[in-house]
Amino acid sequence: MRGEITNFDLLRQQMVRDQLLSRDIHDARVLEVMGRTPREKFIAATHRHEAYEDRPVPIGAGQTISQPYIVALMTQELSVRPQHRVLDVGAGSGYQTAVLARLAREVFGVERIDELRSRAEQALAELKLTNVNLTTADGTLGWPEYAPFDRIICGAAGPEVPESWIEQLAEGGRIVMPVGGPDLQILIAVEKHAGKISRREICGVRFVRLIGREGWLQA
Numbered sequence: 001m002r003g004e005i006t007n008f009d010l011l012r013q014q015m016v017r018d019q020l021l022s023r024d025i026h027d028a029r030v031l032e033v034m035g036r037t038p039r040e041k042f043i044a045a046t047h048r049h050e051a052y053e054d055r056p057v058p059i060g061a062g063q064t065i066s067q068p069y070i071v072a073l074m075t076q077e078l079s080v081r082p083q084h085r086v087l088d089v090g091a092g093s094g095y096q097t098a099v100l101a102r103l104a105r106e107v108f109g110v111e112r113i114d115e116l117r118s119r120a121e122q123a124l125a126e127l128k129l130t131n132v133n134l135t136t137a138d139g140t141l142g143w144p145e146y147a148p149f150d151r152i153i154c155g156a157a158g159p160e161v162p163e164s165w166i167e168q169l170a171e172g173g174r175i176v177m178p179v180g181g182p183d184l185q186i187l188i189a190v191e192k193h194a195g196k197i198s199r200r201e202i203c204g205v206r207f208v209r210l211i212g213r214e215g216w217l218q219a
Contacts (some may be wrong), residue, residue, distance in 0.1 A: 008040045011052040018053050020072050027076045030149055034072055035100045041123045042093035059093045061113045061209055066155060071096055074153060077189050077202055078176045080104045084150035087138035090210065094120025101129040108146050110139035112211060140212030142168040149173060155187040157207040162214035166197060178207045
């Protein structure tokens with residue numbers, strides 16, 4: 001499609017139908033938000049024609065934007081409500097952040113690569129999403145100044161759930177993230193009730209590494 005006029009609105013609706021509804025995405029709010037959030041705005045011009053393909057897309061600095069299905073699955077598993085405050089670790093392109101911003105009261109995005117954080121801010125500003133705060137920092141440490149969070153989501157895989165996130169998770173809160181080795185991981189949901197943590201496995205996934213003090217060390 002490069003060099004052609006692309007009907008992104010049509011591709012977006014096809015994505016919802018063919019990649020989300022045809023699988024196990026059933027949350028009406030998630031489907032509605034992903035059907036109106038322009039994923040192409042978060043991808044560089046050289047890869048924009050790939051925006052709605054069923055796979056990850058490079059966004060620079062060795063990072064990717066997850067395939068639409070994985071974004072939808074993680075968001076559905078997070079079970080965000082309009083009153084929630086959400087921590088988005090590894091904000092990357094800002095696409096997941098935008099989806100969350102249309103579901104939650106407030107979103108706090110942490111990205112360790114400043115170039116990506118800057119581009120994400122521009123894309124979010126273009127969409128006039130004003131309930132988002134972004135910072136460049138070590139996301140494995142969370143964002144203690146704004147804790148506690150009702151929900152925490154991470155777009156990178158760590159060896160284990162960072163202890164800082166558990167401490168910053170509100171009572172009744174939930175974390176959705178991939179955990180495992182550097183190549184293959186399991187997507188998990190962690191919940192906190194009466195100060196105790198429960199853990200549920202969702203499916204096998206493959207993500208970039210979560211770099212930081214409570215994640216993987218920088219190579």
